[in-house]
Amino acid sequence: MIESKQLLEMAEKSPNDLSKLLKSCFIENKNIPDSFIGLILLKLIQKNPSYAVLPCLSELIETISLDKGIQSAYNILTRLEVMLDFRKPSIGIYDCALHFIGGAQKYGCTIAHALQNEFDITLITNRNITLDELQRWYNLELSRCRLKIIKIPFFEEKKQKKIMIDPADVDLKKDNPFHIISKESGNYDIFVNNCMLEMVYPLANISLFICHFPEREISRFFYVSKYTEIIYNSLYTAEWIKKRWKLVPHKHIYPPVDMEGLDHSQKKENIILTASRFDLSGNKQQLEIIRSFKKFVKQYPKNKRDWKLILAGGSIAENQYLEKIKKLISLSPGEDIELKVNVSADELKTIYKKAKIFWHFTGFNQYDPARVEHFGMTIAEAMQNGCVPIVFNGGGQTEIVEDGVSGFLFSSEKELFDKTIELIKNQDLLVKIGKKAFQRGKQFNKDIFIAEIKTHFNQLLKEYRSIKKNNSIFIL
Numbered sequence: 489m490i491e492s493k494q495l496l497e498m499a500e501k502s503p504n505d506l507s508k509l510l511k512s513c514f515i516e517n518k519n520i521p522d523s524f525i526g527l528i529l530l531k532l533i534q535k536n537p538s539y540a541v542l543p544c545l546s547e548l549i550e551t552i553s554l555d556k557g558i559q560s561a562y563n564i565l566t567r568l569e570v571m572l573d574f575r576k577p578s579i580g581i582y583d584c585a586l587h588f589i590g591g592a593q594k595y596g597c598t599i600a601h602a603l604q605n606e607f608d609i610t611l612i613t614n615r616n617i618t619l620d621e622l623q624r625w626y627n628l629e630l631s632r633c634r635l636k637i638i639k640i641p642f643f644e645e646k647k648q649k650k651i652m653i654d655p656a657d658v659d660l661k662k663d664n665p666f667h668i669i670s671k672e673s674g675n676y677d678i679f680v681n682n683c684m685l686e687m688v689y690p691l692a693n694i695s696l697f698i699c700h701f702p703e704r705e706i707s708r709f710f711y712v713s714k715y716t717e718i719i720y721n722s723l724y725t726a727e728w729i730k731k732r733w734k735l736v737p738h739k740h741i742y743p744p745v746d747m748e749g750l751d752h753s754q755k756k757e758n759i760i761l762t763a764s765r766f767d768l769s770g771n772k773q774q775l776e777i778i779r780s781f782k783k784f785v786k787q788y789p790k791n792k793r794d795w796k797l798i799l800a801g802g803s804i805a806e807n808q809y810l811e812k813i814k815k816l817i818s819l820s821p822g823e824d825i826e827l828k829v830n831v832s833a834d835e836l837k838t839i840y841k842k843a844k845i846f847w848h849f850t851g852f853n854q855y856d857p858a859r860v861e862h863f864g865m866t867i868a869e870a871m872q873n874g875c876v877p878i879v880f881n882g883g884g885q886t887e888i889v890e891d892g893v894s895g896f897l898f899s900s901e902k903e904l905f906d907k908t909i910e911l912i913k914n915q916d917l918l919v920k921i922g923k924k925a926f927q928r929g930k931q932f933n934k935d936i937f938i939a940e941i942k943t944h945f946n947q948l949l950k951e952y953r954s955i956k957k958n959n960s961i962f963i964l
Contacts, residue, residue, distance in 0.1 A: 492524065499531040503540055506532065507547040514555035525552060526564050530571065559674050563693045570677055571953050578608040579945075580636075580676035580692070582669060583683045584653040586613035586622070589802030589830075590765055591743055591865040592700045594626045595721065596682035598744040602938040603945055604632040611635050612672060614643065614653050625802070627746070627833040638672060640665050651804050652768070655687055660708045677952065678945075686712045694948055701725050701862040702732045722863040722884035739944060744937035747869035748929065749837040756922075758795040760908070761843035761875060763836065763866040764850065766803040766810045766829070771859055773849040774799055775809075778816050778825060780849075784905055785823055795912065796824030797847075800839055803829050837873070844918060845911060846870035846895075847904070848879040861885050871895065871929030874922040878907050894928035895921065 498506050506528070513520055529548065533541055553561040570577045583596050600609045611622070611633055619635050622628070642665030643653050650657075658665060666687045673679040674691030681688055682698045687709040690697075697715040702725070710733075712718065718737040720726045729737050760781070764772035781797045803810050810829065817825045828839065848867050851860030861867075863884035867877050871894065879885045881897035889895040898904040911918045 495524075495528055496531050499528045500535040503532055503536050503544040506544060507551050510548065511551050511555075514551070522556070522560060522564055526567055526571075529564065529568055533568070533572070559691050562674065563691075566677060567693055567952065570949075576606070576608045577677040577949055577952065578610070578675075579603060579678045579680060580610050580612050580673060581680040581682055582612040582673070582685075582688065584614050584685060585683055586611065587615040587617040588652065588765070588804060589625050591863070592682065592684075592698075593622075594865070595698065595700070595743050596680070597622055597626050597628055597630065598934065598937060599680065599682075599941055600633045601628040601630055602941045604630065606942075606949075607678075607945070609633040610676070612669070613637055614640050615651075624832065636672075638668060640668055651806070655685060655704065658687065658709070664709045666709070678948065681715070686710050690715050694952060699725055699729055699737065701858055702729050703858050706733060722887055724860070724884045724887065725862050728857055741937065741940050741944070742932050743863055743865050743868075744934040745865055745868040745872060745929065745932040746934035747833075747837055747840055748872040748933060749841055754841060756844045756874070757842045758793070759839075759843040760795060760797045760845045760847055761800065761839060761870065762797070762847045762849075763800040763840075763869065764848070765801045766807055766813065768804075768807060768809055770809045770812075771850065772801070773852060774801075774813055775816060776852065777847055777849050778813065780847075780901055780904065781825065782820060782823060783901070784908065787905065788909055794824075796826060798826045798828060798839060798843065800828040800831060800836055836869075840870055840873035840875055843870065843873070843875045844922070845908060846875045846877045846879070847908075848877065848885065850880060851882040851885070852880040857883075864888055865932075867895075868929050868932040871925040872933070873929075874926040876911060876918060876921050876925055878904060878911075888928070888932070890924075890928065893921070894924040 495509065498509060529545070532544060549561050549565065552564065569575055581596050581600055583593055586593055600611055603609060614637065616637060619630050619633065623630050640653065664687055666685065670689040670691060673688065673695065676692050678694045678696065679690050679692035680696045680698060681690070684699050684701065684703060686704060689711040695715045696717050696719055697712050698719045700721050712733060713735060717739060718729065718735060719739045719741055720729060720737045721743050726737050726740065729735055762774065762777050766774065777799065814827065817827060846867065848864060854860055860883035864879065867879055867885060867888050870877055877889050877895035878898060879889055879895065881899045886897060889897060891897045896907040898907060
């Protein structure tokens with residue numbers, strides 16, 4: 489029997505014999521943890537002159553590669569580089585939908601923004617996008633980040649190339665097209681999967697799966713359980729991770745919301761606002777919002793007075809759902825419905841400042857839990873500007889809005905209309921709840937998110953930099 493301390497002593501005093509001993513351990517199928525191998529190499533480097541270390545290290549890496557694989561040997565070396573302060577630790581943040589404006593993408597970009605001073609950050613995606621566009625969309629400074637675009641042949645070569653990368657197109661009986669991203673993940677100390685793409689196998693020393701919702705069922709290419717941690721954006725998402733994937737997520741971090749711009753001296757206008765991306769699937773239900781507003785106008789013509797509806801959000805260039813919205817609005821040009829597409833962050837903030845009421849329908853009359861709002865960043869954005877939310881009573885929205893205190897929840901169109909009319913008729917109530925909404929919205933601001941991200945990643949880095957001595961016994 490050889491105790492672990494004897495291996496460490498050999499690394500310090502007899503480096504030339506170390507490779508032979510490790511090889512014997514591997515031949516006897518002894519499962520020596522990578523962390524302990526790292527500790528052995530650390531001792532070797534720290535306690536011996538470089539001329540003695542280099543040939544031994546080369547032989548050791550070859551031995552480790554033959555037993556554990558090249559990736560494992562590479563990971564041990566890269567971890568040592570960080571431990572010895574040879575370089576900054578690296579983070580790769582992957583998002584297949586980075587070219588499309590969305591809350592999940594803002595989540596990932598804000599992580600990059602928060603950590604770019606302490607870490608070497610690379611944003612990874614599959615479709616063309618620029619850092620300038622990301623900075624403009626999310627009002628974030630990303631100058632110290634890199635962007636890497638990796639085309640996935642499977643999706644590029646399809647006859648009808650879709651704007652979005654859709655995992656549902658993958659033939660589970662054939663090869664996994666996302667292996668190209670798995671391979672890339674092994675180039676970083678920490679790999680962050682920000683797009684809920686369960687088909688990417690992580691190869692980094694530390695891997696984080698950020699789940700905004702577990703959209704797909706477990707299949708042949710399901711690798712979420714291989715990640716070091718699962719970070720979730722809401723309690724609603726955590727509940728469905730447990731139900732759908734039978735996994736217990738690790739860390740809850742609400743999304744960053746940074747639209748606070750309310751000027752209490754500024755007079756608000758009679759605006760009902762809804763703000764969400766114009767999703768190709770219609771998941772944000774803007775068509776239903778327009779139809780409800782039309783019905784509301786007919787039902788309450790006197791109370792409606794000079795109120796108008798504004799629909800704001802991001803969209804890709806060719807969007808059939810957006811075209812349907814434009815057509816529906818054009819059918820009744822006199823009903824005061826305005827469309828604001830791809831406005832800047834500053835312009836959107838101006839609209840939030842002016843609006844009195846915020847409608848949000850996502851999940852209303854839906855039975856698929858994936859089509860219910862997982863959190864609702866735009867709801868919190870509206871609240872940060874004193875805009876009173878009236879939102880569907882389901883999903884992550886119930887974690888933001890305190891019903892009757894900082895806004896209202898509705899389960900039927902009648903409830904929506906009743907609560908809207910109550911606010912229109914009672915301006916004192918509208919102002920009172922608007923102030924409560926403003927205070928509540930602060931609890932989801934970007935500074936809180938950044939502080940949580942920095943604390944969590946610094947703790948991961950602290951553990952990554954230290955290898956605790958393993959006192960277990962290895963039998964040859």
